[in-house]
Structure formats: structure tokens, C-alpha cells
Amino acid sequence: MALAKLAAAIESRWDRVGLANILLLPIGVLFQVIASIRRTAYSLGLLQSHRLPVPVVVVGNITAGGSGKTPVVLLLAEQLCAAGFRPGIMSRGYGGSHSAPKEVLPTSLATTCGDEPLLMARRALCPVWVGRDRVAVGKALLERHPQVNVLICDDGLQHYRLQRDIELVVLDRRGLRNGLPLPAGPLREPASRLSRVQAILANEGATAQALHRQVAGVPWFDLRMQPKQWHKVMATAADVPRAATDVAQWNDCAIDAIAGIGEPERFFEAVRSLGLEPLCTAFPDHHVFEAKDFSALRGEVLLMTEKDAVKCTSIAPAKAWYLSIEATVNPDLVRTVIRPLLENAHGSAPA
Secondary structure (H helix, E strand, O other): HHHHHHHHHOOOOOOOOHHHHHHHHHHHHHHHHHHHHHHHHOOOOOOOOOOOOOOOOEEEEOEEEOHHHHHHHHHHHHHHHOOOOOOEOOOOOOOOOOOOOOOOOOOOOOOOOHHHHHHHHHHOOEEEEEOHHHHHHHHHHHHHHOOOOOOEEEEOOOOOEOOEEEEEEEEEOOOOOOEEEEOOOOOOOOOOOHOOEEEEEOOOOHHHHHHHHOOOOOOOOEEEEEEEEEEEEEOOOOOOOOOEOOHHHOOOOEEEEEEEEOHHOOOOOOOOHHOOOOEEEEEEOOOOOOOHHHHHOOOOOEEEEEEOOOOOOOOOOOOOOEEHHHHHHHHHHHHHHHHHHHHHHHHOOOO
């Protein structure tokens, strides 16, 4: 908990350049030097990377923190299925206890597989696997599901041990924030890294236009996160939530809204855009919720994100609801960028 609070305190300063950022900058420079040496070692073959027998699409970013990658992975899996491919999804499973490759099922627990993989397993119509070593995860997934002919890697842009055919970077409205390397800022890699990816997906990208001009020649697609429906948070982890409601019935209710995601304010704004006036409480990203987290919430209705809901199905009060989110992006992303590259990689094409 103390480490989570320290990380949250550091991240809260990434939107500006102050004394704390300057003091942390030498560590950040050292971090980027080490990252650059590691990246060069893989490119020169000094460190061994591995190619899987099917094409790999990495959906990642060069900044720490959430930017909307999970909805993009789900959208990409859906569009690839529609295009005739048979995708599989692999993830690190951040926040879960499993380090060895393991399949994630809709009935899995977030404490073992991580919150985002569990969300994807409940939404995606394709296999979802987690594990620390993405190469081992890919091999295990393909052995269990030999029909899969393309792998989508949720995050892993910096996991250079895994060779990839396509790199997609997701940027949210915060862009690169103060533009400094970790921990002085959010950057895992310098901004120049963006010039080597196949496409950039700008989530509410108005603030990223200056960056857009710096990355010449890389296709740029507008990404939107669309709120869909409110669902009841079910009583057991085995249930797949299906009930939905109209927010009009909450107009005269006292409402609490909670979020343990990379940018909680994005969720709170979505709630307010529906005409609701919640009392908002932010938690650290990937927060492990406990029943006591709800005891101080006095509202008649409790609203949360889908990512948080998958961790709370056995402890959330009956008044809890979550909002499902769906990513939308120009279909040309698959038609003009992804499909041609996949069809050329390994000679792969839809059956």
C-alpha cells in the first residue's frame, strides 16, 4: 500500500516540470540509457529474441499508465475475426499471481490472472492467456488452440524478447504529459520511438496534435471510447453480468462513483456527461478492492468501471453498477494497415 501511494504521488506530478521532477531526472536519464542499451542489444542479436509461428500484433505505448489499450485489443480482436482471421490474446496479467502461462476463462479470478485479462476473457470471442514471458505464453496458447493464426499482445511494446510484425501505439488525451523519462515523467522510451511503429491510435487526441506533426509518415487514427450500458455487478465471479438499466431512475439518488484505472477522471467525466452528479473517489490503477473500500460510501447507487467490477463481483454491494466501454476506430486501420501486413507475414492469410 505504501508503494502504491508513493507511485501515485510521483505520477501526479507527471503533468508538469517541477522541483521533484528535476530531482528525479538523473534517475530517468539512467533509465533511458539502460533501456536504449537493451533495445540495441536485441536489434544486434546480442540478446536473443524469438519469433512465433504466427504473426504478432503488439498494442502498447511508450508511457506508463493506462491509455485505453484493453478496449483497443478487444476491438482489434473483433475486427480481425470479421476479416476472417482467428486471433488469440496474450497479456502480462498485471496484478495477478500467475507468472507461468495460463489460460484466462470468464470464471477465473482477477487475483490470479489480473483485472484486464479477466475483462477481456469475458468480452472477447477468442482465447486469452497470461504470463510473465510473452514468448512462452504465445507458444502455450498456440499449442492449446492450434486454430489461432494471429496473436494480439496486450502491452509489451518494450518486451523485445518477443519479435513482432505490427506495433500499434495508443495515446490518450494526456499525450506524453511532461515528456520526461521515468520516474521524472511517464516515458518508458523517448518520443522518437513512435516513428518506428506501424500506426498511432489517438484517444481523444486533440492534445496530441503537436506530437502528430513530429511523427511524419506514421498513420494516425482517431480513437473514441464510447460508453455503452450500465450493468449490475453480479454476486459471484462465475456469473457473466448481463442486466442493464436506464440512468434516469438515478436522477434523484445520491451517487458514489469509484475508479481504480490509469485516468480516473475520464470515467468520472463519462458519468457526469450522463447528467449525473456523483461523489467521486479515485483509487490507484489496478487497486485490489476490499469490502472496507465500500463501507464509507453512503450513496444509494455505486458506479464503477468494468475493469474494477471484475475484481468486485463477490464483495460489491447490491447497489453497485458498472459501465461497459467500447472502442471505435476507423475500419481503415485493419483494411489499410493491419491486414496487408498480416497477409505478408509468414505467408499468413485468413482461411
